[in-house]
Amino acid sequence: MGTKAGKRVTAADVARSLGLSRATVGFVLNGTTEQRISEATRDRVLAEAARLGYRPHTAAQALRRGSSRLILLIIPDWPVDFSVSKCVEEASHTLEEAGYSLVTQTHHPVGTARPLWELLDPEVVVGFAPFTPDDVTAMQGCGVTKIVPGLEPNPSTPDPLGLHDGPRLQVEHLRARGHERLGFAATSDSRVSGLVESRLAAAQEAAAASGLPPLVVRTVDGSPDAAGQAVQDWLRGDVTGVVAYNDDSAARVIGAAIRAGRDVPADLAVIGHDDSPYTALFVPSISSIRIDYAGLGRHLAELALHAATGQPLSGDGVDAATAVVARESTAS
Amino acid sequence: MGTKAGKRVTAADVARSLGLSRATVGFVLNGTTEQRISEATRDRVLAEAARLGYRPHTAAQALRRGSSRLILLIIPDWPVDFSVSKCVEEASHTLEEAGYSLVTQTHHPVGTARPLWELLDPEVVVGFAPFTPDDVTAMQGCGVTKIVPGLEPNPSTPDPLGLHDGPRLQVEHLRARGHERLGFAATSDSRVSGLVESRLAAAQEAAAASGLPPLVVRTVDGSPDAAGQAVQDWLRGDVTGVVAYNDDSAARVIGAAIRAGRDVPADLAVIGHDDSPYTALFVPSISSIRIDYAGLGRHLAELALHAATGQPLSGDGVDAATAVVARESTAS
DNA sequence: TCTCACAGCTAGCACGTGCAAGTGGCCGTG
DNA sequence: CACGGCCACTTGCACGTGCTAGCTGTGAGA
Structure with missing residues (x-):
């Protein structure tokens, strides 16, 4: 279809093919309002550009502008x-x-x-x-x-992304289910430490605002039985609901509780964060926080x-x- | 530090600053072998370029070459x-x-x-x-x-990526554990249908090569109890081991088996594919295939x-x- | 008929780079 | 001393685009 074989179609090709100058073509294609171009010419240019399959050269545009x-x-x-x-x-x-x-x-x-x-x-x-x-x-x-x-x-x-609401909702959800003493399941993954801190702070704030005692923070990964130890600590401290930093942490808590012979949610209710796809696949399935990623x-x-x-x-x-x-x- | 305020440093700036031509600078920075440049000049250019913080303009390079x-x-x-x-x-x-x-x-x-x-x-x-x-x-x-x-x-x-080995290993792993009648857990997700087909074919091939009967294929998602139905079908057909398309499918099978009061792996052994991070978090934890992603x-x-x-x-x-x-x- | 405004178009520069072709000086050789 | 060859460097073009300044033709007004 292309007039030249295998070469890139440039604005000059369009111009030449119409007997116009390259500048005119440029004005039309950029929709420049500074320069008046007759309707007829404009249409001819657009049609020819489409016919030849013209695509502006990104590098040239970037260079020029x-x-x-x-x-x-x-x-x-x-x-x-x-x-x-x-x-x-x-x-x-x-x-x-x-x-x-x-x-x-x-x-x-x-x-x-x-x-x-x-x-x-x-x-x-x-x-x-x-x-x-x-x-x-x-x-x-x-x-x-x-x-x-x-x-x-x-x-x-x-918080430039404005994501404070998740931890607040976690706390309020557990509280609405009757849980007063709450734990917080953190991760030791250093890549996300900032995020963990941020979510924990928001959760503590929400707890305080609801008149609940501060959340008991435990790390649930890193060592083989960190989660088991955390569950034991929480249960001894009469914690009945756990706010997890994310769904992974929630899964760790739930797994440890089950392996310890406890029932989730009867002995310990757990809510994750991020609504990962696999939360629905777990037994028991994991409550979580869905974020409006599109928003x-x-x-x-x-x-x-x-x-x-x-x-x-x-x-x-x-x-x-x-x-x-x-x-x-x-x-x- | 820059001699000009707030502007991009170009090769011409480097040349001007040294009293050389732009071409010389270009030859040095490109390491052109066509053109001999004295060691002294080369060093001066490199030093000055570094001092001024010269960075080639990507768009210009792309345009030119x-x-x-x-x-x-x-x-x-x-x-x-x-x-x-x-x-x-x-x-x-x-x-x-x-x-x-x-x-x-x-x-x-x-x-x-x-x-x-x-x-x-x-x-x-x-x-x-x-x-x-x-x-x-x-x-x-x-x-x-x-x-x-x-x-x-x-x-x-x-298969341009050459990933045939995973399904073969799944089949051989189950066979080594004594499972002869196998099922295959597929997904209805149309986005990956090609991949599912490919893995299923490799699994069937491996089964045939090992002298096993063909795998009994069931889809484990799509409808609410697809996985439950699949598990029931398999157990009725004396299937004892399931090769899952991926870890999600494996999790669905395991979940359905547990909810049906069956034991995994005693009643039904399941192996996933991809070694997703959450496979270790499940109860029971999910066997899987680790792929060499770096390779x-x-x-x-x-x-x-x-x-x-x-x-x-x-x-x-x-x-x-x-x-x-x-x-x-x-x-x- | 001449002038002038103006619509509609063109000539040409600049962006920063890579590289082909050219240029000047120096040295060795006849 | 003339001359060729070579080293080290420079001149200059091309890449494709955006856009400023200039150019041409036409029609209206005097």
């Missing part, structure tokens, strides 16, 4: 990938409508892979979690100036666009759709 | 993300040594997000699974000519480099490190 229109999302190496894809999909979609594209990279702290910001020069780098100072200086050294979150001198929201994706996209173009933030939080998914592990 | 040196890996929307990151990390590393960079995108068949190959114009697009004809023509329309796998007119390996990543990288540069394939398969992880669900 000095911006790649790329947004890089750094995904931490958390074991929550199953749901991140929803979030990314939604963020991509929102960004596309603004003419930007989203590229993701999973960031391994110990990994040796070169970060993509070195060679895509994205306009904005977005992360789920704040970046380390090292990462920030590395990015700045590569010309990345817009980093979200992590550069605001006076951050209005300490989170839109929120991330908005933050990125705000950084890129100064577009104002819509302001509606992302917590709205966070909800408890009640299953057997907290049945009353 | 006509290739982006990017390789796009399309990750299917399978629920196996947890381990893909290992694979990607390793592939990135291998590709970097060859001067290429890896960008990944999760591909949602129903998603509306624009595929990245439209705007990164990657040199090669690699996929875990063969692409659909639609995708292939879309890529070709965007100038992507090198697609792996899926373009070989006479494919020597029907798979290197293999993918090799395939990509082969397509990009014609570099020969090393030939050693990726199956070598595939292994059974024996847990409670198949204990004898």
Whole structure:
């Protein structure tokens, strides 16, 4: 179909084929309003571009306009990938409508892979979690100036993703089922320590607000019987409900309780966080917190666009759709 | 530190700062062997480039040399993300040594997000699974000519990733534990139907090779009690061991068996596939197949480099490190 | 008929890079 | 001393695009 064999179709090809200048073609294809182009010419150009299968050369555009229109999302190496894809999909979609594209990279702290910001020069780098100072200086050294979150001198929201609601819902759910003394199942995985701290703090806050005593914190992984020990501690302390940092921790608690001959939820009710796909497969099935990943994706996209173009933030939080998914592990 | 304020450092800046021509700087930075450059000048250039913090402009390079040196890996929307990151990390590393960079995108068949190959114009697009004809023509329309796998007119390996060993190991593991009549737990998830077929075929082949009767195939999801029905069918048919398509299917089978008052593995032994992190958390813990994701990543990288540069394939398969992880669900 | 505004188009530069072709100086040889 | 060869470097083009400044033709007004 192409007039030239195997070569890329450029705007010059379209122009030549119509006997017009390349500039005219450029004006039409960019929809420039500075320059008036007659309707007839505009149509001819568009038709011919479509016929030849013209695609703008991204590298040339990036070079000329000095911006790649790329947004890089750094995904931490958390074991929550199953749901991140929803979030990314939604963020991509929102960004596309603004003419930007989203590229993701999973960031391994110990990994040796070169970060993509070195060679895509994205306009904005977005992360789920704040970046380390090292990462920030590395990015700045590569010309990345817009980093979200992590550069605001006076951050209005300490938690840029606004995910406080999950732990609160966990606590309130257990309390509604009659559990007053609660435990918190933490992980020793250092990759997510910040997230654990954040969720624990939110849970403690919710407990205090509900007039409950502070949660008894135990780590449920790391050593072979950490979970068993935690369960024993909790039961001795009359803890009847456990808020788990995530579904993995919840599964560990439940497994240890069953192996200790206890019944879940009769002896110990457990609720996880993130609503991993396998929570429904467990016996007993695990209650959890479903996060609105689509909303989170839109929120991330908005933050990125705000950084890129100064577009104002819509302001509606992302917590709205966070909800408890009640299953057997907290049945009353 | 920069001589100019806030602007990108170009090769011309380095040249000007040294009183040399831009070409000389270019030759040094590219390590061109065509053109001899004195050792002294070379050192001066490198030192000055480092001092000024010079970074080549990727878009300009891509424009000039006509290739982006990017390789796009399309990750299917399978629920196996947890381990893909290992694979990607390793592939990135291998590709970097060859001067290429890896960008990944999760591909949602129903998603509306624009595929990245439209705007990164990657040199090669690699996929875990063969692409659909639609995708292939879309890529070709965007100038992507090198697609792996899926373009070989006479494919020597029907399974480009060479993952036949897993199902064979599952069958042999159950057989070694004394199970002769086996079932196969499939999923109705259409996204992975090709993978299911492939694993089932490999399992049937292994059964035949071991002199076992064909596996009794049942789907264990889709309807609420599909797994319960499957378990009932198997037990009635004297099936004592189940090869599951993946760990999710295995978990469904085990859950259904327990809820039916059966014991796993005494009444029914089950082995999963992929060694998902949660297999160890189940009660009983789930035996599974660990795949060498690092090796798979290197293999993918090799395939990509082969397509990009014609570099020969090393030939050693990726199956070598595939292994059974024996847990409670198949204990004898 | 001449002028002038203006719609509609074109010439051409700049972006930063990779590399082919050219240029000047130095040295060895006849 | 002339000349060729070679080293070390420079000039300059091309990649495809976005966009500014300029150019041409037409019609209206004087």
